[in-house]
Amino acid sequence: MMMTDLTDRRKLRMGMVGGGQGAFIGEVHRIAAAMDGWIELVCGAFSSSADRSKASGRSLLLPDDRVYGSYQEMIESESRLPEGERMDFISIVTPNNMHFGPAMMALEHGFHVVLEKPMAFNLEEARQLQQKVTETGCSLLLTHTYVGYPMVKEARHLVREGKLGAIRKIYVEYPQGWLSKLSEVTGNKQAAWRTDPQQSGQSGCMGDIGTHALHLAEYISGLRATRLCASLQTFVAGRKLDDDGSVLLQFDNGTSGVLMASQVAAGEENALKIRIYGENGGIEWNQQEPNTLLVKWLEQPTQVYRASAAYLSEEARAFCRTPAGHPEGYLEAFANLYRGLALSLQPWRNEGKAGPYDFPGVEDGVRGMAFLDCLLKSNESNDKWTDFTV
DSSP states (O other), X not given: OOOXXXXXXXXXXXXXXXXXXXXXXXXXXXXXXXXXXXXXXXXXXXXXXXXXXXXXXHHTTOOGGGBOSSHXXXXXXXXXXXXXXXXXXXXXXXXXXXXXXXXXXXXXXXXXXXXXXXXXXXXXXXXXXXXXXXXXXXXXXXXXXXXGSHHHHHHHHHHHTTTTOXXXXXXXXXXXOTTXXXXXGTTOHHHHHHTOHHXXXXXXXXXXXXXXXXXXXXHHHOXXXXXXXEEEEOOSTTOSSOOEEEXXXXXXTSOEEEEEEESOOTTOSSOOEEXXXXXXXXXXXXXXXXXXXXXXXXXXXXEEEETTOTTSOHHHHHTOOSOTTSOOOHHHHHHHHHHHHHHHHOGGGXXXXXXXXXXXXXXXXXXXXXXXXXXXXXXXXXXXXXXXXX
16 A cells, blocks of 8 residues: 555554543544644544443544444444555554454455554564555554654664764663552553553553663663563552563673663652763663763763754654753654654655654554563563563
């Protein structure tokens, strides 16, 4: 379904599974997808309840005949529409246990897929999706949002250019405090499904945010973790999945790393931070201050790099959306992922623009699920290290 006709200048048509009224991440996806004006929402199955799905569709001003009671009905109905009307891709914004079914069915019907992370309920499902992507040639965007930030691109550029020298140490931490109490029993829907093994899968905190931390570390450094030693904890009494974890990492070039993720770090909001150190210096980036990248040199003063500045690399500037001094935030980073998908499906949109507009894909998803499998094995083992293989 890749569009190579340069005369076909139209918006990409998006369908959505999940993300109905009261859902957080569905609205984020819709805002991000629409930000460049290249994508429009044309249909959806917004809830497992047909009535709630219809109500959500009406609130989004969609025609009744493009709002469906199930993802199966949507994919089958959309595939029967003329090519000039049907959706081009599907965004799946459901709990983890509802990722595989709609993603596999969409790929089998020739639709591209945008998928929340972790990619699947378990590693076997992830590998099946990877095989189906290979068979169909369709694209799969996995929304590891934080790699959409311009200063993350600049950090990766500095590492790639060898400015820091050989990488020696990686620290990545992701503390949150919102699950410090047993919020899942108080009507908090976001807490309820994330702490439910039947919906979230084999891991809670590490599946939800630990996978983000690992992906960010590997994305910026260009390295791959090969072994790990993990300790997972469940601090809140009555909780069924981990809410905290610490991991020692070894990377393929000998670099050592430390990964920490917690959702019981009382008082923290969304404090994802990464530090990477090489022979000549280090970098530090904090998601809550995303416009700033600290570059620390061995025998020189620390430099403060800022988003949209003229001295940034071409790659980082290509992801900046506002003049210097204006926040490049979460929604903009999310939109950069959708921009990457749009550019990959409609190459003419890259005319005169710097790139590349990369985005996380199915390989990242498989790697994330393999990471969770390895974590659990390490946590249950008395051995110090566990090999991390995909």
